[in-house]
Amino acid sequence: MAEPLIELRDVSKAFGNNVVLDQVNLTIYRGEALGIIGPSGTGKSTILRVMAGLLEPDSGEIYLRGQLRRGLVEDSRGSLGISLVFQNSALFDSLTVDENVGFLLYQHSHLPRHRIRQLVEDKLEMVGLPGTGHLYPAELSGGMRKRVSLARAIMENPENPAENPEVLLYDEPTAGLDPIASTIIEDLIRDLQHRQGGCGTYAIVTHQHSTIRRATDRIVFLYQGKVKWQGQVEDVDTTDDPAVQQFFSGSVEGPIQVMS
Structure with a gap:
């Protein structure tokens, strides 16, 4: 088995008295399309x-390409490029599409603006915009905003290829x-x-069955903070x-407790 790009070992996270992750073990391998599902x-x-380094676990260890990560993403340098695609697209309303997609390059590179605009246009073409x-x-439209967020997530920095994204993390990309718009996004994820x-x-x-079927190869089912x-x-x-049967059938009868 190849070495995982990302590995979580006995990771736990609680918010107050609410235990959200309870000694979770999870791996992502290079070239994998992993679905994380559950109620x-x-x-x-x-x-x-x-995984993205935006939250620190209360306990457990996170390995990026076999190296233990300590702290949050801003504490790590050169370990692994991870891009998170947020559920609500998280675009800056006051900036143009060009400025959103090229945000990091405009803010943190020495590239001339015409070069950044060309890199942005290349990514927009890749997502059909x-x-x-x-x-x-x-x-x-909502679907177009999702595609802009994908273009931003795969933006590369020619000045520092080591920071280019190696793993994309999608949070409910078709929510x-x-x-029809969901199918476009699912096909685009596969194409990219x-x-x-x-x-x-x-x-x-994702919760969406079509996304699970069309855009994932392996599935991890989470329930009550554990990989079930x-x-x-x-x-x-x-x-x-x-x-798992209850989740995919949508039945109210089964081990999953239905919140009324």
Whole structure:
């Protein structure tokens, strides 16, 4: 088995008395499309933020390409490029699409503006939005805003290739989209996995069955802060795990406690 790009060992995280992650073990391998699923409130978004270095676990260890990470993302240098794609796109409303996608380069590189604009346009073409750099987020549909956030996540810095994204973490990338817009995003995620200039490794938090089926290869099922089941995406059709069966059937009957 290849060495994991990201490995969580016995990671726990609580907010007050609410234990969100309880000794979670999880790995992401190079070239993998991992789905992280489970009922609401079971720590799925929290685990992405822990992996991205935005939250520090209360206990446990996080390894990036075999090296122990200490502290948060700003405390680490040169270990692994991780980009988090937020559920609400997290675009700056007062900036244009060009300024949003190229934000880090405009702020933290010495590249001339015309070079950054060309790099931005290249990424916008990859997500199917050429010629939109002059627009503002308010002028875009929900699906277009999602695609702009993907373009920003895969932006590369020619001045420092070591910081280019090696892993994308998607938090509910199709939330709030209609079925057609969701399909566009799901296909785009897969396309970016295999295109030069995209990102070949990713993990997706999602509730949406179409996203699970179309955009993941392996699944980790979280429930009550623990990994309760994991397997290939096709295994969900044959598993005898009652919680996984209930989740995919949408039944109110089963081990998963339904919040009224």
